[in-house]
Amino acid sequence: MTGAGDLLEITLLSLAVSGAATAVSVLIGLPVGTWLALTRTRTRHLALSTVNTGMALPPVVVGLVVALLLWRSGILGGLGLMYTPGAMVIAEVIIATPVMAGLTAAGIGQLDPRLQIQLQGLGASRWQMTRWLWREARMPLLAALMAAFGSVISEVGAAMMVGGNIAHQTRVLTTSIVLETGRGEFGTAITLGFVLLALAFMVNGVLTWAQQRGPRS
Amino acid sequence: MAAVRPLDPGPARRPGEVLLDVRDLVVIRGTRRILEVDSLEIRAGQTLAVVGPNGAGKSTLLLSLARLVRPDAGVVRFAGRPLGPGDDLAYRRRIGLVLPAPLLLSASVFDNVAAGLRFRRVDAPEIRRRVELWLERLSIGHLRDRHAGGLSTGEAQRVSLARALVLDPELLLLDEPFASLDPGTRAELTDDFERLRRGTATTCVIVTHDLNEAARLGDRMAVLLEGRIRQCDVPARVMAAPADDEVAAFTGAPSGIRGRVVASRGGLVVVDTGAAPGTDLPARAEALLDAAQQAAMGDDGDAAPDR
Numbered sequence: 001m002t003g004a005g006d007l008l009e010i011t012l013l014s015l016a017v018s019g020a021a022t023a024v025s026v027l028i029g030l031p032v033g034t035w036l037a038l039t040r041t042r043t044r045h046l047a048l049s050t051v052n053t054g055m056a057l058p059p060v061v062v063g064l065v066v067a068l069l070l071w072r073s074g075i076l077g078g079l080g081l082m083y084t085p086g087a088m089v090i091a092e093v094i095i096a097t098p099v100m101a102g103l104t105a106a107g108i109g110q111l112d113p114r115l116q117i118q119l120q121g122l123g124a125s126r127w128q129m130t131r132w133l134w135r136e137a138r139m140p141l142l143a144a145l146m147a148a149f150g151s152v153i154s155e156v157g158a159a160m161m162v163g164g165n166i167a168h169q170t171r172v173l174t175t176s177i178v179l180e181t182g183r184g185e186f187g188t189a190i191t192l193g194f195v196l197l198a199l200a201f202m203v204n205g206v207l208t209w210a211q212q213r214g215p216r217s
Numbered sequence: 218m219a220a221v222r223p224l225d226p227g228p229a230r231r232p233g234e235v236l237l238d239v240r241d242l243v244v245i246r247g248t249r250r251i252l253e254v255d256s257l258e259i260r261a262g263q264t265l266a267v268v269g270p271n272g273a274g275k276s277t278l279l280l281s282l283a284r285l286v287r288p289d290a291g292v293v294r295f296a297g298r299p300l301g302p303g304d305d306l307a308y309r310r311r312i313g314l315v316l317p318a319p320l321l322l323s324a325s326v327f328d329n330v331a332a333g334l335r336f337r338r339v340d341a342p343e344i345r346r347r348v349e350l351w352l353e354r355l356s357i358g359h360l361r362d363r364h365a366g367g368l369s370t371g372e373a374q375r376v377s378l379a380r381a382l383v384l385d386p387e388l389l390l391l392d393e394p395f396a397s398l399d400p401g402t403r404a405e406l407t408d409d410f411e412r413l414r415r416g417t418a419t420t421c422v423i424v425t426h427d428l429n430e431a432a433r434l435g436d437r438m439a440v441l442l443e444g445r446i447r448q449c450d451v452p453a454r455v456m457a458a459p460a461d462d463e464v465a466a467f468t469g470a471p472s473g474i475r476g477r478v479v480a481s482r483g484g485l486v487v488v489d490t491g492a493a494p495g496t497d498l499p500a501r502a503e504a505l506l507d508a509a510q511q512a513a514m515g516d517d518g519d520a521a522p523d524r
Contacts, residue, residue: 114320117285121314121390122333122380125306132332136323 011195014172017085018153021092025100025148028093033104033144034130038116048105054098059091063161066091070162083164088172091158096148103147107140108133142211146204153200173199232262235297236420237282237388242291244277244444252277252444254291259388264414264421266435266452268428270467274444275424279392282422283314295388310337313381317393319373321365326357326376329365333384351383354413371402378410382417389414391423395430407434428468432456440464 036048068074070082070090081087111133119129134141156174163170165179173196180189237259244252252274259265269275280286282293284305293300300308313333321329327348334344352358355375360368365376374394381389394410395403411434414421425431431438432452439449440460448460459465476488 112318112320114316114318115322117280118314118316118320119332120285120309121283121312121316123306123310123336123384124332125336128336132322 007191007195009168010171010173010176010192011199013085013170014153014174014196015199017088017092017159017172018149020089021096021152022145022149024089024093025096025152026145029097029100029144029148030104030134030141032097033101034108034133036101036105037108038130038133048102051098051102051105055102057095057098059095059155059157060161062091062094063158066094066158066162082162083166083170085163085170087162088159088170091162092152092155095155095158096152099151100144100148103144104137104141107137107144110140111136139211142207146207149203149207150200153203154196232260232418234261235259236261236295237422238294238297239282240292240294242278242281242293243289244274244281244286245289250444252281252288254278254446257439257446257449259420259422260436261420262418263436264423264434265449266431266438267422267424267441268426268431268438268467269441270426273441275426275441276392277444278441279390279422279424282388283312283390284308285314311386312388312390313384313386315377315381315389315391315394317396319370319377319397321368321373321376323364323366326352326360326363326365326368329376330379330383333380337384347383347385348379351379355379355382355409371398371406374398374406375409378406382413382419385417386419389419389421391421393425394423396425396427410434428456440467442467 032051036044036051066087067082069076070079070087071077072082081090115133115136116129119132124132154174156178159165159170159172160175160178163172163175165171165175171179173192177189177192177196180186180192235258237257239254239257239259242252242254242257243250257265267275267278277286281288284293284300295308295311322332330348330351331344334347339347349358349361352361355378357372357375357379360372360376365373368376374397378394381391395407398406407430414434421434423431423434425434435452437449438452438455440447440455442463447464448455455464456468456470459468459470476490478486479489480487
């Protein structure tokens with residue numbers, strides 16, 4: 001790392017990769033988690049167990065699997081995504097989606113089940129009911145969002161494996177910290193560490209603010 | 218969003234005509250038939266009070282009528298038309314449902330009462346007009362902008378009632394709507410509800426375990442025991458002439474005591490009930506027996522049959 005320009009570039013890429021991965025994880029995890037919370041089918045238990053296991057996926061294993069898929073000779077090798085930010089987003093989505101889905105299911109599961117009956121009794125369609133349930137569960141849902149973002153902004157194993165920590169291309173805060181620490185550049189590593197902490201703090205601060213102002217609006 | 222298939226309303230029901238007609242309704246949980254209703258008719262403009270002890274299946278019956286519990290068999294006709302699986306949403310948009318707990322949404326009182334109208338895509342000025350009207354009618358106009366989380370139980374249940382009444386439902390289903398309230402609040406809200414219901418002539422089914430409430434609010438009263446309707450009649454007749462011993466035991470009516478006439482002397486009839494001395498009999502029956510025994514002893518000095 002040479003200067004402030006590099007630091008900004010790395011920080012922005014961290015934000016972009018984590019933000020994109022979190023957004024995709026919400027698009028997948030929110031409906032899946034909602035379905036898990038509301039459905040009464042036999043497969044529900046199995047699906048819930050799978051999602052909960054997914055919440056504890058070791059990032060290096062995710063990195064390995066994504067690398068095998070995206071490797072030149074892999075099934076998706078033709079896409080040429082290996083060692084690109086795209087590959088990092090794919091890996092981070094796999095890490096964040098179970099977190100989003102699992103915590104969404106838990107959050108909606110905490111609501112009084114009679115609320116569904118009451119909403120339908122008032123004439124709500126399934127979609128209208130779901131939107132009210134999301135509203136009622138907005139605190140745990142924002143907590144799920146924070147957890148999903150937190151799991152990817154701080155992640156290093158998979159980002160390193162499928163991104164490769166290439167300067168000006170796939171270098172993010174976490175991978176830079178690993179690199180600088182390995183080189184013995186502790187000052188730079190500490191600076192990067194502070195930036196990462198500040199970033200996580202800011203994003204969570206905004207979400208916490210949204211969460212806290214919600215219930216009395 | 219998928220359009221809601223409109224439910225053919227058919228000709229409007231005149232008061233007294235059958236609005237909801239239930240035939241051979243069966244609900245099974247596991248291996249147990251928790252509800253088995255051969256026939257139940259709810260007439261337009263009337264209130265049917267469903268009474269029964271806890272666990273008799275009252276709530277299950279009510280939720281079946283709201284199509285929120287799927288029966289395992291049976292036909293429900295609404296305004297003469299059998300309800301199919303595709304009709305549920307359109308049907309539910311013509312009825313109202315009030316549950317024992319207020320179950321308010323974490324939003325303002327106004328938004329809570331407006332929820333059902335918004336589901337039905339009523340336009341905003343009309344929503345405002347109707348919500349404000351019903352808030353006033355239930356004496357909670359001053360709570361309009363308050364958050365539902367901060368209300369007392371009585372206020373919350375008033376909001377819950379307003380939320381259903383504002384829909385001007387053709388059929389209002391109420392499950393123990395006053396059960397969670399303290400006696401004073403309960404009496405007050407019951408009065409208000411009864412006044413409003415008479416005013417709108419809404420058809421109601423009200424589930425309660427309180428016989429006085431049922432007798433007061435119901436034009437007819439159905440006694441549900443172990444999932445079956447054992448008697449359905451005007452309340453006075455249910456109370457005075459229970460259909461069988463179990464209905465009598467539930468309503469607390471002095472049941473008849475079976476016996477055999479063993480002697481008849483000078484207009485006095487001695488009846489053998491088979492009961493041993495000290496047996497627990499309903500108070501009125503015991504008093505009658507005592508009187509009969511004393512009369513028998515006083516009459517001819519003989520010891521009356523000591524049974």
